Amino acid sequence: MNQKILKGFLDSLEGHGIPACDCVVYKDHKPVFRHRAGFADAAKTKPLTEGNTYLLYSATKVITCTAVMQLxxxxxxxxxxxxxxxxxxxxxxxxxxxxxxxxxxxxxxxxxxxxxxxxxxxxxxxxxxxxxxxxxxxxxxxxxxxxxxxxxxxxxxxxxxxxxxxxxxxxxxxxxxxxGRKLGEYMEENIFGPLGMKNTGFQLTADRKANMVDQFQYNADTMTPVPVQNKNVYILSDKYESGGAGLISTVDDYILFLDAMCNEGVSADGYKLLSKETIDLMREDQLHEVSRKDFDMMGKVGYSYGLGVRTMVDKDKSGAKSPLGEFGWDGAAGAYALIDVENHLAIFYAMHVLGCGYAYAVVHPKIRDLTYEMLGI
The missing domain is CATH 1.20.58 (Methane Monooxygenase Hydroxylase; Chain G, domain 1)
Known part of the structure; x- marks a missing residue:
């Protein structure tokens, strides 16, 4: 398995306005690829580590919809x-x-x-x-x-x-x-705790704050990232737990969730997050012709939308290396989640740059396709 091409691509992203990124791939409950590039701070003094936290933004949505499907x-x-x-x-x-x-x-x-x-x-x-x-x-x-x-x-x-x-x-x-529970409590009891996700939640604890990767805003005019506060504008109040964009997590935590989802809903330790049938329902196309035209405006060619996730519906149109039914979502600071049930494969990629169109148009599909090429799938 040649990891050089994918590693090289991740290393090149600093030249495209992405100062730091972290990518992990799991197959059959085992990590088969991991690479970090860049620094956790804008001053470039702290190398990325496995303990670094990120604002997930809309990557929260897949977890929230999983919680709904449990109910x-x-x-x-x-x-x-x-x-x-x-x-x-x-x-x-x-x-x-x-x-x-x-x-x-x-x-x-x-x-x-x-x-x-x-x-x-x-x-x-x-x-x-x-x-x-x-x-x-x-x-x-x-x-x-x-x-x-x-x-x-x-x-x-x-x-x-x-x-x-x-x-x-x-x-x-x-x-x-x-x-009858707060959203974060429900998730802790039914998702995070059982999966061993020890550093995921809605609260900005002292540790999560100290370990958070510096956030940037992409400047389209200069094509450079500009440091901004580690603030999530989608958290509307001090007590608001946003099911759409509020979670904080690490790459090591989030991949455990994706790993269970791609293995018929069962974690490496045997915890049943969801049934295979429910996961299949989540990735079933839910859009009719008019809605599909609306979704197409998002630029996710070859995909439609299921129950809280994008879902691959036209492999030829997408040009993707991943199979039909591959699903997941992304986040406002560039996070990307891929779940492939057919190959028991999961990818999670994290960065912390808001407004970076290059991430969605180029980086995410490139990581997807280079992963499949690397694994020979």
Whole structure:
């Protein structure tokens, strides 16, 4: 197995505005590749280590949707249940239309939230949320914020289109209601703890803060990364646990989650995270023709969207080395997760640069394809 090409590619990324990156590949519960490049700090004095933490941003979503699917397996949630069954404030929703704001005709379901077809958007500064944060001195809970969000009109009727949104944050509140636990507590008890993910959670503990890789913002004009604060704008209050973007983790932790997912839902230690049938359901295409056109605007050629994950539906169109049904997602600072059930293969790549289009257009597909070439799959 020749690792030189993939290592060389990762080493070259500093020249493309990515000061630090870490990539690990697992196959059949075993690490088969690991390489770090760059430094943990902007001053380039601290080499990356396995203990470094990253803001996962939307790589959080795959874990949140896995938690939802655990509750579906238990019969606590049904995919086509109305959201208002769990969150009553989502019963009488309104929709913004050309003629004005009108009552919604369609009922928003759990499936709509999972598949980003709910009609919600990603407006973090929505008036109802802004007012709540002011009234509570930014101490509003997850449930309070998601309740406030229901006051905002939807962008379209649930089920009619795809739009990347706060849908998975709403699912976080659903998990809290159904489980009777805070979102982070549920995840710790049912995902992180059993999988041995000892350094993953919503809280910015002293250790996580000290070990966090410096974050950058990509400057498109100069094509260079600019150091910024290690701040996550998607965490709306001190008590808010964002199911869509709030987790902090390490590469060594996150790959344990992906490894279980690619091995029919079972960890190396035998913990059953999900059944194979449920994982197959997650990677099943959920989009109709109109929604697919919306998703295509994201540029993930050959992929569609399942229950919280991209999913490979057209191998020829994608040009990818990975098989049909390969699935996963990514994050705002460039994280990339790949789950391949057919080959029991998982890839996790982390970086900490916001707004770096090169990561999504070039780095992620290149890492994917070089991994398959390296392994001869």
């Amino acid at each position: 579906v397996e238990k019969g606590s949630i049904h995919l086509d249940d109305p959201v208002y069954k769990y969150l009553p404030e989502y019963e009488n929703l309104k929709v913004r239309k050309d003629t004005g704001i009108e009552p919604a005709k369609n009922i928003m379901t759990i499936r709509h939230l999972l598949s980003m077809q709910s009609g919600l958007n990603y407006n973090l500064a929505a008036p109802s949320i802004t007012k709540l944060l002011e009234d509570t001195n930014r101490q509003a809970s997850t449930r309070q914020i998601i309740k406030a969000l229901a006051e905002e009109p939807l962008d379209f009727e649930p089920g009619t289109r795809y739009q990347y949104s706060l849908s998975h944050d709403v699912l976080g509140a659903v998990i809290e209601v159904v489980s």
